Amino acid sequence: xxxxxxVLAEDSVLxxxxxxxxxxxxxxxxxxxxxxxxxxxxxxxxxRPDIVVTDVRMPPGYGDEGLxxxxxxxxxxxxxxxxxxxxxxxxxxxxxxxxxGDGSGVGYLLKDRIGEVEEFAASxxxxxxxxxxVDSEVVRQLLRRHRDPLQRLTPREREVLALIATxxxxxxxxRELVVTExxxxxxxGNILAKLxxxxxxxxxxxxxxxxxxxxS
Amino acid sequence: xxxxxxxxRTARALAYLAAGLPLGAAALLALLLLTASGAALAPVLVGxxxxxxxxxxxxxxxxxxxxxxxxxxxxxxxxxxxxxDRPGLWPWARHRFTEGATWRELGYAVLLATTLWPLEAAAxxxxxxxxxxxxxxxxxxxxxxxxxxxLKLWSVTGQxxxxxxxxxxxxxxxxxxxxxxxxxxxxxxxxxxxxAPEIREVTVRELTRSRARLVDAFEAERxxxxxxxxxxxxxxxxxxxxxxxxxRLDIExxxxxxxxxxxAHAEAQAALAELRDLVQGIHPQVLTDYGLxxxxxxxxDRCPVPATADTQSLPRFPEAVExxxxxxxxxxxxxxxxxxxxxxxxxxxxxxxxxxTLTVNDDGRGGADPSAGTxxxxxxxxxxxxxxxxxxTSPPGGPTVLRAEIPCxxxx
Numbered sequence: 001x002x003x004x005x006x007v008l009a010e011d012s013v014l015x016x017x018x019x020x021x022x023x024x025x026x027x028x029x030x031x032x033x034x035x036x037x038x039x040x041x042x043x044x045x046x047x048r049p050d051i052v053v054t055d056v057r058m059p060p061g062y063g064d065e066g067l068x069x070x071x072x073x074x075x076x077x078x079x080x081x082x083x084x085x086x087x088x089x090x091x092x093x094x095x096x097x098x099x100x101g102d103g104s105g106v107g108y109l110l111k112d113r114i115g116e117v118e119e120f121a122a123s124x125x126x127x128x129x130x131x132x133x134v135d136s137e138v139v140r141q142l143l144r145r146h147r148d149p150l151q152r153l154t155p156r157e158r159e160v161l162a163l164i165a166t167x168x169x170x171x172x173x174x175r176e177l178v179v180t181e182x183x184x185x186x187x188x189g190n191i192l193a194k195l196x197x198x199x200x201x202x203x204x205x206x207x208x209x210x211x212x213x214x215x216s
Numbered sequence: 217x218x219x220x221x222x223x224x225r226t227a228r229a230l231a232y233l234a235a236g237l238p239l240g241a242a243a244l245l246a247l248l249l250l251t252a253s254g255a256a257l258a259p260v261l262v263g264x265x266x267x268x269x270x271x272x273x274x275x276x277x278x279x280x281x282x283x284x285x286x287x288x289x290x291x292x293x294x295x296x297x298x299x300x301d302r303p304g305l306w307p308w309a310r311h312r313f314t315e316g317a318t319w320r321e322l323g324y325a326v327l328l329a330t331t332l333w334p335l336e337a338a339a340x341x342x343x344x345x346x347x348x349x350x351x352x353x354x355x356x357x358x359x360x361x362x363x364x365x366x367l368k369l370w371s372v373t374g375q376x377x378x379x380x381x382x383x384x385x386x387x388x389x390x391x392x393x394x395x396x397x398x399x400x401x402x403x404x405x406x407x408x409x410x411x412a413p414e415i416r417e418v419t420v421r422e423l424t425r426s427r428a429r430l431v432d433a434f435e436a437e438r439x440x441x442x443x444x445x446x447x448x449x450x451x452x453x454x455x456x457x458x459x460x461x462x463x464r465l466d467i468e469x470x471x472x473x474x475x476x477x478x479x480a481h482a483e484a485q486a487a488l489a490e491l492r493d494l495v496q497g498i499h500p501q502v503l504t505d506y507g508l509x510x511x512x513x514x515x516x517d518r519c520p521v522p523a524t525a526d527t528q529s530l531p532r533f534p535e536a537v538e539x540x541x542x543x544x545x546x547x548x549x550x551x552x553x554x555x556x557x558x559x560x561x562x563x564x565x566x567x568x569x570x571x572x573t574l575t576v577n578d579d580g581r582g583g584a585d586p587s588a589g590t591x592x593x594x595x596x597x598x599x600x601x602x603x604x605x606x607x608x609t610s611p612p613g614g615p616t617v618l619r620a621e622i623p624c625x626x627x628x
Contacts, residue, residue, distance in 0.1 A: 012451040018458045025462060057501070062443065064505045087446055088492060090502045091517065092510045111450070112488040115457025115481065117465065 004028040004128050007047055009040040009054040009066060010085075019053070019114065026121040035059065037069035044073055044080070051081040051128040055111070056093065067093055074100040081105035083127045085114070089137045098132060098210060107133035107167070126167040132210050133167035152194045160187040165210040226393040229400035232287040233340055236403070239284070240333025243277045243325050246270075272312065274321030277328065278411045288404055293412030296320070298421075302625075324410050332403075339399055343392035350385025353378040428536075431601045435539055442499040450491055457484035503542050507532045511542050512563055519549045521578070523561040530567050531626035540598050541565065541574055541622060544606070547591045548576035548618045556580025556616055567626070574620045582614035595620075 006023055008030050010016040020030045032043035036059045044052060052073060054066040070082045078101050086093055086108065094108040107127035113135065114120050123133040139162040153161065156177075163173045170188070174181040188206075195209055250270035257263030275297075282292040296317035300308045312318050349367055357364045357378045364372050372378050460481040467474040496518075503511040509527035516523035532538070545563055552561045558580030566573045596606040604622035 012447070012455075014455045015451055015458075018455050022458060022462060025465070057446070064501075087450060088496060088501055090505075090510075091514065092502060092506050110492075111454050112457070112485060112492070114454055115461050115485055115488070117458060117461035 004050040004124065005031045005047065006124070007031060007040065007043045007049040007052050008033040009035070009037065009043075009052070009058065009069070011035045011055060011058045015055075015111075015114070022114065022117055022121070023124070025117070026124075028121075028124070037065040040066070040069050041073065044077065048077075051083060051105075051124060053083045053085065053124065056084055056086040056090075064093070067096070071096065071100050074106070078102075079105060079130075081107075081128045081130065083107035083109065083124055083133065085109055085111045087111050089135060091138055094134050094138050098134075103132070103210075105130040105132075108138065109133060109135045110137055123167060131167045131169075132165065132206075134165040134210060136162075136166050139165050153191060157187050157191050157194070160184060161191050161209060164188070164191075164206055222393070225397055228288050229397040230344065232284060232400045233336060233396065233403070235284050235287055236333065236336050237340070239277070239280055240328050240336065243273065244329035244333065246273050247325065247329050268309075268313075271322055272318065274323070274325040275312070275318060277325040278321040281324075281328075281407050281411060285404055285407065288400060290404065293408055296411065321411065336399075336403075339395075343396055343399075344389075347385040347388035347392060350381045350388065353381040353385075427601050431536060431598065435536055438499045442495055442501075445491065445495050445498075450488070450495070453484055453488045453491065457481060457488060460484055497546075499539070500542065503538055504535075508538050508541060508565060511538075512545055512565060515542070515546050515549060516561075516563055519561060520553045521549075521558055521561050523549060523563060525563040525565075527563075527565045530565060530572075533572065533624050533626055537572065537602060537622055537624045540595070540602055540604070541572060541620065544595050544599065544618075544620045545574055545576055547595055551584065551591070552576070552578040552580060552616070555584065556582070556614070558614075558616075570623055570625065572622045572624055574622075575617060577615055577617040580614050580616060581612075582610045582616050583612040584608060584610035584616050 004023075006028055008016060008019055008023075010019060010033070013035075016033050016035070020033055023030055031047045031049055034040050034043050037054075040052070040054060043049075052070065054070050056064050056066045058065045058069075067084055067086075070084050073080055074082055074097075082097070082105065084093065084097060084107065087110075089110060097106045097108050100106065105127055107123055109120070109123060113123070127133050159177065160173060163176060168176065170181050170184045174184045177184070188209075191209055247270060250266050250273065254263040254266035254270055257266060279295070282295070285292045297312070297315060300311035346367070353364055353366055353372060354375060357372060357375060362373065364378065366372050366381055372381060460477055464474060464477045464481060467477060500511055500514065502514050508530050509525070512525040512527050516525040533541075545565075549561060549563070552558050556578050558578035561576065561578045564575050592606070592608065599606050599620055599622060602622050602624065604620060607619045608616070609619075610616040
């Protein structure tokens with residue numbers, strides 16, 4: 001993985017410094033670290049980073065300013081990878097993010113995941129490479145629900161879809177489920193067919209499948 | 217009463233009564249002008265609003281009367297009027313015309329303009345102007361030099377007689393001070409009887425308000441706690457977990473230190489997860505950001521029993537309403553999961569005709585007793601502050617249906 005230029009928005013100084021150190025440990029450079037949504041927008045305009053990592057809740061309102069700023073940035077810079085960190089799992093956040101732009105290069109993770117440093121760094125790289133990264137907690141919650149259109153999927157296919165949502169590649173999914181990559185490909189084909197997704201480029205269809213998953 | 221306070225009390229009584237004169241005159245003038253012109257113009261319809269305005273004369277008159285009590289150093293009694301439930305001129309007017317207080321105050325304005333005011337003017341003349349004129353005799357005589365007609369009756373030519381007049385005036389004024397104070401007190405008493413709400417009414421209204429304030433304060437406190445946990449403990453735990461995670465990277469796997477760090481790291485992560493659940497139960501952020509439908513869908517997601525939320529598109533409501541609605545559903549879901557043995561739970565939220573209705577039904581074994589737990593009682597209290605209601609039907613064998621209704625208006 002080449003070194004990424006990161007713009008970081010996090011209002012807690014403690015976490016901001018920690019995240020800079022973490023990213024540095026994995027060879028990524030934080031070109032700007034800011035504490036509110038307005039400064040985030042300015043920093044992106046100035047640095048044109050490879051990825052934005054932002055907290056949802058930030059000053060002045062301590063509502064969802066970070067998420068709003070991230071969505072606005074995706075609007076102004078199509079394809080800008082954005083990884084949003086949230087204190088709580090909120091399906092609505094994830095769905096809104098994935099619906100922005102063409103849905104590629106967005107991540108939504110629980111803040112707790114920063115602690116799993118290697119996983120977290122991998123997620124940053126995954127999102128920067130244009131793949132989705134939805135928190136496994138969101139995915140777990142969704143899997144508990146029994147509703148269309150996911151009803152049509154077999155348990156195995158649901159498992160595969162959940163792994164796609166967290167941003168795993170086919171090879172990684174195969175490793176995790178201890179099956180061949182070809183088997184994974186077949187499952188994905190079935191999922192895309194069962195969810196009635198329109199034919200499109202592969203990455204995009206994967207995103208759509210995740211979206212269908214989130215909206216269900 | 218200390219004797220030294222007597223002159224001050226008399227002065228207050230005098231000021232109070234004197235202030236009534238322009239008020240009475242203004243009331244009379246306004247009533248006459250509005251009713252006369254209104255009646256004259258009534259055939260061409262312009263008069264109708266004028267007559268309506270005349271009917272409202274009592275409101276400013278009564279307000280001025282209540283404020284006038286301050287001159288007696290007594291706090292003005294509270295108004296009998298209630299606030300209209302919607303902003304704007306039309307709802308205000310409709311509200312006022314249907315209030316008993318408006319008509320009572322109009323009655324008072326008519327009484328003031330026709331009876332009280334002339335009587336008071338006469339009393340003030342007798343008690344104050346008369347002695348005043350007597351007291352003024354010596355200076356008047358000194359200015360004129362030859363003769364002063366005291367009270368337009370007697371001719372006074374010498375200063376000794378003039379000073380005798382003044383002395384008589386002072387004596388009269390002293391004598392008048394008691395009736396003056398008595399008159400002012402009687403007048404204030406009349407205002408209290410006619411224009412102040414009954415004590416019971418005030419108490420109930422004040423209690424209702426203070427209960428609503430308590431609920432608001434409770435809500436604000438929950439949010440503060442949630443904010444404090446978010447800004448403090450959670451951030452620190454994340455930071456700790458990150459530091460442990462990074463430290464682990466630098467240690468050879470398989471060593472005892474690595475194992476210990478891994479354990480510490482797992483503990484920090486578990487603490488974070490617990491804290492997250494705790495904070496979620498205090499005040500869910502999704503409710504603030506996205507409103508009820510998203511928050512209820514979220515609650516359904518978290519319910520261990522498969523739950524579906526049917527909410528359509530609801531407008532945003534005041535914080536207290538949304539919060540009460542959300543926690544009613546949460547409690548119902550928790551009860552369904554704990555006691556009912558249900559396989560499915562359905563949540564629905566509807567807003568119709570100024571009323572937010574929430575229902576939670578499950579296909580469990582029923583027989584739920586609302587008095588058994590404190591959860592539902594607390595929620596019923598919380599709803600009743602918003603003048604909402606809670607109903608539970610749970611026959612043995614099920615199904616259990618909990619229905620909450622909250623009268624409310626969407627936020628503008």
